[in-house]
Amino acid sequence: MRLTRKRIVIAAAVAMFTLAFAACAGNENDAGETGPTAATGPTATGATGETGVPTFTTLTEGVLTVGSCLDYPPFETVKDGVEVGFDVELTEEIASRLGLEVEWVRADFDTIFTAVAGGQFDMVAAASTITEEREQTVDFSDPYFNSRQALVVNTGETPDLATTDDLVDGDVVGVQRGTTGAAWAKDNLVPNGIELQTFTSATDGLRALEGGAMTAFIADEPFVAEAIADLPSLSVVQGIDTDEVYGLAFSPENPELRDAANGALEEIIADGTYVTIYEKWFPGAPIPPEFQGA
Amino acid sequence: MSVAETERVIVVEPPPDTRGPSSPISATALWLGIAAITAVLGGTLLLQVNYAVSDRVLTPGCVELRLTPDITGALNVCNMVDALRSSAQTLLLYGGIALGIAAMVLGWGIAKRMDSFRRREQAVTGAILGVQAVVIALVILAFRNGRPDLFAKNFLNFTVLGEYFPGPFFAAMKNTIVLAFVGEAGGVLVGLFLALLALSKRKAARAPARAYINFFRGTPLIWQLLTAYFVLLLGFGIVPSSLLVAMGVFALNTGAYAAEVFRAGIQSIERGQMEAARSLGMTYLQAMRFAIVPQAVRRVIPPLMNEFVILIKDTALIIVLGLLASQYELFQWARGGQSDTFNATFFTATALGYLAVTLPLIRLVNAVEKRLQSGLVGIAGAGG
Numbered sequence: 297m298r299l300t301r302k303r304i305v306i307a308a309a310v311a312m313f314t315l316a317f318a319a320c321a322g323n324e325n326d327a328g329e330t331g332p333t334a335a336t337g338p339t340a341t342g343a344t345g346e347t348g349v350p351t352f353t354t355l356t357e358g359v360l361t362v363g364s365c366l367d368y369p370p371f372e373t374v375k376d377g378v379e380v381g382f383d384v385e386l387t388e389e390i391a392s393r394l395g396l397e398v399e400w401v402r403a404d405f406d407t408i409f410t411a412v413a414g415g416q417f418d419m420v421a422a423a424s425t426i427t428e429e430r431e432q433t434v435d436f437s438d439p440y441f442n443s444r445q446a447l448v449v450n451t452g453e454t455p456d457l458a459t460t461d462d463l464v465d466g467d468v469v470g471v472q473r474g475t476t477g478a479a480w481a482k483d484n485l486v487p488n489g490i491e492l493q494t495f496t497s498a499t500d501g502l503r504a505l506e507g508g509a510m511t512a513f514i515a516d517e518p519f520v521a522e523a524i525a526d527l528p529s530l531s532v533v534q535g536i537d538t539d540e541v542y543g544l545a546f547s548p549e550n551p552e553l554r555d556a557a558n559g560a561l562e563e564i565i566a567d568g569t570y571v572t573i574y575e576k577w578f579p580g581a582p583i584p585p586e587f588q589g590a
Numbered sequence: 591m592s593v594a595e596t597e598r599v600i601v602v603e604p605p606p607d608t609r610g611p612s613s614p615i616s617a618t619a620l621w622l623g624i625a626a627i628t629a630v631l632g633g634t635l636l637l638q639v640n641y642a643v644s645d646r647v648l649t650p651g652c653v654e655l656r657l658t659p660d661i662t663g664a665l666n667v668c669n670m671v672d673a674l675r676s677s678a679q680t681l682l683l684y685g686g687i688a689l690g691i692a693a694m695v696l697g698w699g700i701a702k703r704m705d706s707f708r709r710r711e712q713a714v715t716g717a718i719l720g721v722q723a724v725v726i727a728l729v730i731l732a733f734r735n736g737r738p739d740l741f742a743k744n745f746l747n748f749t750v751l752g753e754y755f756p757g758p759f760f761a762a763m764k765n766t767i768v769l770a771f772v773g774e775a776g777g778v779l780v781g782l783f784l785a786l787l788a789l790s791k792r793k794a795a796r797a798p799a800r801a802y803i804n805f806f807r808g809t810p811l812i813w814q815l816l817t818a819y820f821v822l823l824l825g826f827g828i829v830p831s832s833l834l835v836a837m838g839v840f841a842l843n844t845g846a847y848a849a850e851v852f853r854a855g856i857q858s859i860e861r862g863q864m865e866a867a868r869s870l871g872m873t874y875l876q877a878m879r880f881a882i883v884p885q886a887v888r889r890v891i892p893p894l895m896n897e898f899v900i901l902i903k904d905t906a907l908i909i910v911l912g913l914l915a916s917q918y919e920l921f922q923w924a925r926g927g928q929s930d931t932f933n934a935t936f937f938t939a940t941a942l943g944y945l946a947v948t949l950p951l952i953r954l955v956n957a958v959e960k961r962l963q964s965g966l967v968g969i970a971g972a973g974g
Binding site for chain 1: 816819823829830909911912914922925929
């Protein structure tokens with residue numbers, strides 16, 4: 297009995313890990329992967345944009361067909377049969393400013409970029425990081441989300457620690473295994489003699505920080521904002537830019553549509569609509585300066 | 591002189607062979623079976639080695655599978671796949687299946703008619719080897735018709751281990767062994783103490799021991815690890831080393847199981863032993879010390895070693911504690927490596943690492959069990 301129980305625990309841990317690895321916006325090298333994915337057929341029809349925006353075409357007139365994996369909350373997910381999330385709301389805002397209706401197509405993240413390049417949908421909104429490999433297949437919009445990391449410290453223990461530059465040789469910094477923050481810390485902190493304490497659960501790591509087990513913790517900013525709400529001795533002292541920004545993806549053959557979407561995105565940021573949507577889906581998270589509008 | 595020497599020679603007669611003579615037809619069945627399994631297993635292995643050591647370059651077929659030079663270890667993966675899909679491999683597999691079927695038909699066909707033990711055994715053994723060869727060949731056939739390139743690239747691509755091997759790997763292996771060894775040694779001490787309490791006549795002494803044993807057997811080890819860490823850190827304000835916490839929890843947890851093993855071992859000693867010792871004028875403690883415990887220890891050694899083998903694998907659970915790079919054990923080593931390289935070959939290497947520790951131990955347990963030759967040893971083992 298004992299043996300079986302423990303095996304299940306280990307198996308579950310491995311399974312969780314595998315799932316995390318296969319998550320929607322994972323780091324898979326997907327450029328060039330082939331295979332049919334979405335339900336829509338490539339029926340190209342011309343459409344003209346509304347007044348004031350550049351002329352562009354979509355697959356179906358008046359409709360913006362958007363591919364997404366729709367299983368990556370809070371960015372995109374399906375709730376009671378309706379698509380919801382940060383990406384979903386932003387996409388629908390962009391579409392309405394271009395005079396289009398959005399039609400969502402559920403697609404496999406592994407092949408989503410090949411599919412949009414091949415004309416299966418007009419656009420991909422899937423919390424996808426802009427990478428060089430992907431840019432070989434698709435054209436990205438301007439960044440619409442900055443996935444920053446947060447430096448969390450225990451203000452009671454280290455009131456003077458304000459940035460990662462204040463960390464010194466021998467300090468211990470907590471990270472969560474497999475995250476952008478862990479990779480960033482490995483490249484930028486370990487060479488300076490800072491030791492990493494790797495946790496499976498970021499929540500456990502933050503709790504250990506509260507107990508004074510280490511000097512600081514680095515994790516996703518939106519997550520941290522929510523997680524430390526009940527841990528008053530902890531606070532975020534620095535947002536760390538890791539150059540991980542999300543973009544909407546378009547077919548390289550449709551630069552007009554991308555430009556139109558960029559224009560709409562710019563408006564959304566400038567008039568503060570972005571902040572409204574951001575605060576709805578990431579309550580309490582600090583908004584990176586480039587998205588704060590005028 | 592020559593007479594004297596002849597007298598000194600002791601002629602040892604071999605024991606009479608009761609198995610009876612062999613026969614060409616039963617020997618044929620046996621050799622068919624051996625040939626079949628050798629072709630399938632040995633042939634496949636030889637082919638892999640041959641492709642691995644010969645000077646090859648990435649073939650167009652591999653490039654088509656997107657095993658391009660910029661992929662780490664592409665050539666090794668390519669060699670594996672090419673060997674598996676070579677015509678020599680086809681010949682080995684279908685040849686092995688044909689030989690295996692021949693061995694099965696011949697072996698089972700003639701087995702009933704064989705008139706000596708040796709002949710029957712040869713026929714049946716040949717047939718069994720034939721079955722094994724056919725099953726393995728079919729599995730390999732199905733595997734190579736799938737995507738062996740993807741599997742090999744993700745799980746057998748040992749080139750990706752790079753800087754993580756051998757230094758960090760053996761450091762991790764050392765941590766695994768130290769964790770399990772300290773946990774087991776501490777557990778035996780805790781267990782012996784608990785077992786003596788649990789066997790007491792007085793309820794007041796038994797109750798806490800039972801509560802302890804039931805608690806540690808009744809909650810998941812992974813929970814015990816996490817809770818112990820935070821109880822020390824938040825409750826007592828001690829900043830604990832994850833490794834020390836893990837050693838302590840393993841000792842406390844193993845102690846509960848070891849207590850049951852000891853209790854069962856002591857209770858398995860026949861009542862007459864105690865009565866005989868007492869009738870010789872020994873006190874209860876003397877009887878325990880000189881008559882009961884020495885016999886019980888013999889019986890509990892194999893199940894305790896079994897616990898040790900189980901604990902070696904359970905050390906992987908310290909995954910829930912925050913670990914510094916120097917504290918990684920085998921499983922953490924694999925997770926860290928996979929996080930950095932996105933390749934699961936680390937888990938294959940980790941499994942080999944665990945086997946390198948556990949297989950000799952399992953052999954040792956079996957040898958000790960055989961040496962102790964006690965029919966009751968199996969019953970005493972409450973570990974499973």
